[in-house]
Amino acid sequence: MAGPVGTGAGGDAWLARYSHSLMGVFGTPQRVLVRGNGAVVWDVDGNEYLDLLGGIAVNALGHAHPFVTSVVASQLATLGHVSNFFTSPTQIALAEKLLGICGAPEGSKVFFANSGTEANEAAFKLARAHGKTHSQPGGPARSVIIALEGAFHGRTMGALAMTAKHAYREPFEPMPAGVLHIPFNDIAALRDAVDETVAAVILEPIQGEAGVRPLSAEYLQAARELTRAAGALLILDEVQTGIGRTGEWFAGIPGAAGNDGGPCADAVELPDAVTLAKGLGGGFPIGALITIGTGPSELLSAGQHGTTFGGNPVATAAALATLHVIESRDVLGNVRRVGAALAAGLAAIEGVTEVRAHGLLIGFDLGRPMAAEVVRLALDAGFIINAPRPATIRLAPPLILTDSQARRFLTALPAILAAAARSISSTGISTKGEPS
Structure with a gap:
């Protein structure tokens, strides 16, 4: 060199x-x-x-990468874009593959987007839909989304509201209301914050933009227990950490296929949703929101969310090729x-x-x-x-x-x-x- x-x-x-x-x-x-x-x-x-x-x-x-480029070229020469009025074999196969890697139970689903911020935007809407569905009549509105200090979830308005950095947020305020940032890795602060007004807690198992800071196993376990007890969703943002980055498929899902004990192994049961992007397409733009189980997977119905390009045949073919190489090599x-x-x-x-x-x-x-x-x-x-x-x-x-x-x-x-x-x-x- x-x-x-x-x-x-x-x-x-x-x-x-x-x-x-x-x-x-x-x-x-x-x-x-x-x-x-x-x-x-x-x-x-x-x-x-x-x-x-x-x-x-x-x-x-x-x-x-020769295999990924050959798959993308072949797919683009066959079928490039169809809109989401239709589907394709690669889209279905990739959704099935991701659910399998997660160890997701029957009833789990996938929504494909184009980026991590779009996946987190979908998660924001999922949380709000959950809050509306599960608010008690006559009780307080369940609308609060809890994120952590140091968090980075993206730059569109919903994702930006969950991002902690003031310099990113201040030029575009007011942010969408109802997001509360609490101290990083502080179980006591989390316990104080999670109540019947909370729709969801969103966490990065390892905060990349904050300098590669991991949450403790104890914190992730507490987050799962507290959100379940309060009737709130637990959402893991694995946009940066997912798809092998840590040496495991996911940083925060110990049950994922092939996980041998990553940084958060044995820390948390399956969350209610996971967001992915970055490494998923091996360089081709794709993001995903995975909902775990029937309840979270039924929150967004036809017409409530969408995307023109998300899950197109070329992007999903690139992701399938990437996953194949990771597994086989x-x-x-x-x-x-x-x-x-x-x-x-x-x-x-x-x-x-x-x-x-x-x-x-x-x-x-x-x-x-x-x-x-x-x-x-x-x-x-x-x-x-x-x-x-x-x-x-x-x-x-x-x-x-x-x-x-x-x-x-x-x-x-x-x-x-x-x-x-x-x-x-x-x-x-x-x-x-x-x-x-």
Whole structure:
């Protein structure tokens, strides 16, 4: 891997055109990427990068996986889009497959969307429908949705209302009413909050955008018990953690097929609903809301929710192909092995103060707010990483990352950290990294 690298004349020209024609909601892109293979990508100037972010936990099988690309091309050449006035074999097969992986009982259902925020928007409506259906006559309205401080559930208005970060919410207030954010991993606060006014509790088993923070097994078990006792739904947001990211199919569903003891294993019985996206399509946009059991699955009736593109034949074919490869190539085993080695290597590096690793979802702290400078210097050295917090780096590489690729990053990181520390000390830079 050659380095250091940066934007050349070709990249600068494309970025100028980008600034002229696209909304600035993402700021200036770091590079103009044109090609990928496995866990490696190349930019328009020919520079090579090890992708340790995977499109923010999306590219489960890396870039241009031959089986996934062949399935998508074949499906697109056969039947691309039909609208939801019709269905397709791939849509039905994927729903059946997901229900099987979850270990979902008879009566469970799936709704397909295009993204994680859309899946969570559907979950928001599911919660409100549950509240209306289960409010007692003459009693208080059951409309409150509980989320956690540090939560990120998306950027559409319902999902944004459940997202905790003030900077995301403030420009668009007032938010949809009735969402209560309570302290993270605080069972006492959860117990105080869950009562007959609560329609649902939505939790990320591991908060990725907050720096890879896991909920405890005890908290997840308490959430299941308290919501059941109060007649509220328990919804798990596995948009970032689902589909093998942690080395298990799901982080918060110990009964899922093939789960051997993930970070939340034995922590919680099946929730009432689960949201998925990101890695599900292996890079192709798809999201899903899975409702567990007959009750939650009957809350939304015909005409109450919908989507034009959700569950289209190409997206569902891509997801089926991704799941097939994960199952048939021991990808979950690779995630556990390489993730453990990467975590151990990070913990041994001077300047890394804490490592929180769950398979190939890894957050590590630097002890000082220099994460954005580390990201910049890592990119120049040929590594794509992310700074969700000022002093935290997040890694979410393709699940097929190899041992040698992990070692390459570990070998380069000490020099990157040292250079970032010098840069911060000499210039006073304290640029904050933000989640995407």
